[in-house]
Amino acid sequence: MTYLSFLNCILRKEIATHTNLVVFGQNISAGSYLGGLTAGLSVPPESRIINTINAENSLVGFGFGLALSGTNAIFFMRQIDFLLLTTDQLVNTYNIIRNNPAGLPGSFTIMTTVIDQGYEGPQSSSNNLGDFCSLARIDAFTVTNKRDIEAIIPAQLVSPGFRIIAASPRLYKTDLLEPPLAYRSPTGNLFQYQEGNDTTIICFNLSFPYGYALAQAMQTKGLHPSLFSVNIPVPIKWNVILESVKKTKKLVIFDDSKSMNCSYYALLAEARLRFNLQKEIIITRHLGSDWLTPNSDQLEIDYQKVIKDIV
Amino acid sequence: MNMDKRSIAREVIRLRVQQMVVNEWYKAGRFKIPIHLGFGHEALAVAVSAVMGRGDWLFLTHRNIAYNLGREKSLKPFLDEYSLKPTGVAGGRFGSMNLIHPSRGILYTSSILANQFPVAVGSAFGFTVSDANGIAIVCGGDGAIxxxxxxxxxLMAASIKAPILFLIENNEWSMHTSIRERRVDIDLKKLASSLGVLYVSLKGNNVFAYIQALARARKQILTSRAPLCIEVKVNTLGDWYDxxxxxxxxxxxxxxxxxxxxxxxxxxxxxxxxNADDPLFxxxxxxxEASVxxxxxxxLAHIRKEMI
Structure with missing residues (x-):
């Protein structure tokens, strides 16, 4: 089963169970169904699916308005670049709403994707979910494998309050990853997939598959890393990760974003401050003067070299 | 709506006098927050409050004081709110420009021009989804449009048939710039018509006529389950010469x-x-005039008693 078919299956299953729900977005039940993400969605008679006008900022306001009225809302947005059009509603409206102690009676979720395949040109250079979330301390979740999809979609898709969930089109056609789960934080913001003493691997944004590949390569060499994925960009409590770093003193960080303001900076600073690190390897994009031109977003990683560096 | 003419008149006067008291406190430097007074908006605010049904929701702008006072009789909770006290109408958490009062139907207020419109459309569509008998009334000015x-x-409201009243208070000014200084005329009637939305124009500050017009509009929206746009000519009073x-x-x-x-x-x-720019005139x-x-x-006597 592919990542996309599993994600679509869980979304269809979850959405079909909710009455008092409005599922909306541009072309969500037409054409390619957002690359297959929204294919086959159906809702009970009391709920609605709407192919909307092209008005991202207003559509985010529309979702907040529905949730204010007690109606649950899911806005399927093709990609997070479009969130740039919505900052007024994301910041101002959300701040006003959550300042009310009564909170948001309904649920509002923006289900979107981080364009991470590349070749889309300069307009798609915003690919760090955390950048959007830090604007207004918005809860956001990335989903990259069976475990986090199973944990996050049923718990967060329709639940009082507001959040953003982002999927990875780069993974759409790949086989679904099913890593064993060692630990999951109660809020779903941190997943640990392996427990080991040889190094600590932490994956940010949608980079989990890279970290998982490294962990598997290490195991074939008889090495046992701890493997984490940070699924919510802000705010993050690092305690579980720092406990691991305290043991391993070795750190490998993956971040597949192009941001100048990455979430891992804070973790790295704290780890350096608290521990005498023996090794730190950061695998991220090294963008030169061509960062605006269309090119691949795939990280090219020599895992054997990384392992050699760690050891 | 169950108000006699005398009660309606008293409401218009109450809103004027209460705002005058706020203005005096403001002059005395008793507020740290910015407040946008609504002298001249009293007739419309009273009319809106009078026609609102039990389940209706109101969405406001930074100039919301007349509407907020219209939905809550007592002045003290507002003075406390503007003073950021916990005894304020919203617990001192919202101040003025974003002041909400959900228990009186004021669901959301925005100080960002036009930010409130899509939120109101969403809530209005909530009535459709839940098959409830209510409408959303959203205010905005000639700057917001x-x-x-x-x-x-x-466009969204017309496309999905949301039961919403767009209430546009045209006071001709965006901060200190008049319409003719900043843009060409917007023919709101034509704009609404091009989207298939009914349009009504109001002017004259006759609170009784406003109530009748708004009640008709509300009934129309409930019957058609579709949006309607009313443009009201207002003059925000309180100008001065340096x-x-x-x-x-x-x-x-x-x-x-x-x-x-x-x-x-x-x-x-x-x-x-x-002149007709002043609802009290x-x-x-x-x-x-004697009754007013x-x-x-x-x-005034009532407010003094309340304050003691």
Missing amino acids: EEGAFYESV MKNPLYPQGKFVKYHTGASPSVMLSEEVVLQK VLGKLIS KKMAVQE
Whole structure:
């Protein structure tokens, strides 16, 4: 089963169970169904699916308005670049709403994707979910494998309050990853997939598959890393990760974003401050003067070299 | 709506006198927050409150004081809110420009021009989804209709048939710039019509006529389950002239936008302008100037008692 078919299956299953729900977005039940993400969605008679006008900022306001009225809302947005059009509603409206102690009676979720395949040109250079979330301390979740999809979609898709969930089109056609789960934080913001003493691997944004590949390569060499994925960009409590770093003193960080303001900076600073690190390897994009031109977003990683560096 | 003419008149006067008290406190430096007074908006605010049904929701702008006072009789919770006290109408958490009062139907208020329109469309569509018998009323000004979010919201509301009233208060000014200084005319009737939305124009500050027109609009929206747009001509009162100087021998005209108005004094003379721009002047013509003055005196006495 592919990542996309599993994600679509869980979304269809979850959405079909909710009455008092409005599922909306541009072309969500037409054409390619957002690359297959929204294919086959159906809702009970009391709920609605709407192919909307092209008005991202207003559509985010529309979702907040529905949730204010007690109606649950899911806005399927093709990609997070479009969130740039919505900052007024994301910041101002959300701040006003959550300042009310009564909170948001309904649920509002923006289900979107981080364009991470590349070749889309300069307009798609915003690919760090955390950048959007830090604007207004918005809860956001990335989903990259069976475990986090199973944990996050049923718990967060329709639940009082507001959040953003982002999927990875780069993974759409790949086989679904099913890593064993060692630990999951109660809020779903941190997943640990392996427990080991040889190094600590932490994956940010949608980079989990890279970290998982490294962990598997290490195991074939008889090495046992701890493997984490940070699924919510802000705010993050690092305690579980720092406990691991305290043991391993070795750190490998993956971040597949192009941001100048990455979430891992804070973790790295704290780890350096608290521990005498023996090794730190950061695998991220090294963008030169061509960062605006269309090119691949795939990280090219020599895992054997990384392992050699760690050891 | 279950109000006799005298009660309606008393409401218009109450809103004027209560705002005059806020203005005095403002002059005395008792507020740290910015407040946009709504002198001249009283007739419309009373009419909106009068026609709102039990389940209706109101979405407001930064100039929301008249509507908020219209939905809550007592002044003290507002003075406390503006003073950021926990005893304020919203617990001192919202101040003025974003003041909400959900238990009185004021669900959301935005200080960002046009931000409130799409939120209101969403909540209005909530009535459709839940098959409830209510409408959303969203206020905005002639500045807000310049924003893209206004067009998007009317288009969205028309497309999904959301039961919503777009209430556009056209006071001709965006801060200190008049319409003719900043843009071409917007023919709102044509704009609404192009999207298949009914349009009604109101002017004259006759609170009784406003109530009738708004009640008709509400009924139309509930029947059609579709949006409707009303444009109301208002004049936000409280302008003044700066001190005379060689450049401005008569003093420079300052259009009231926010803060205390130095030209408004708390007194039993509640009429600020002797023409149709002032709802209190119009009210005097409708029920007699003596009645307006008498009720103003009573309202002042009531406020003094409340404050003690």
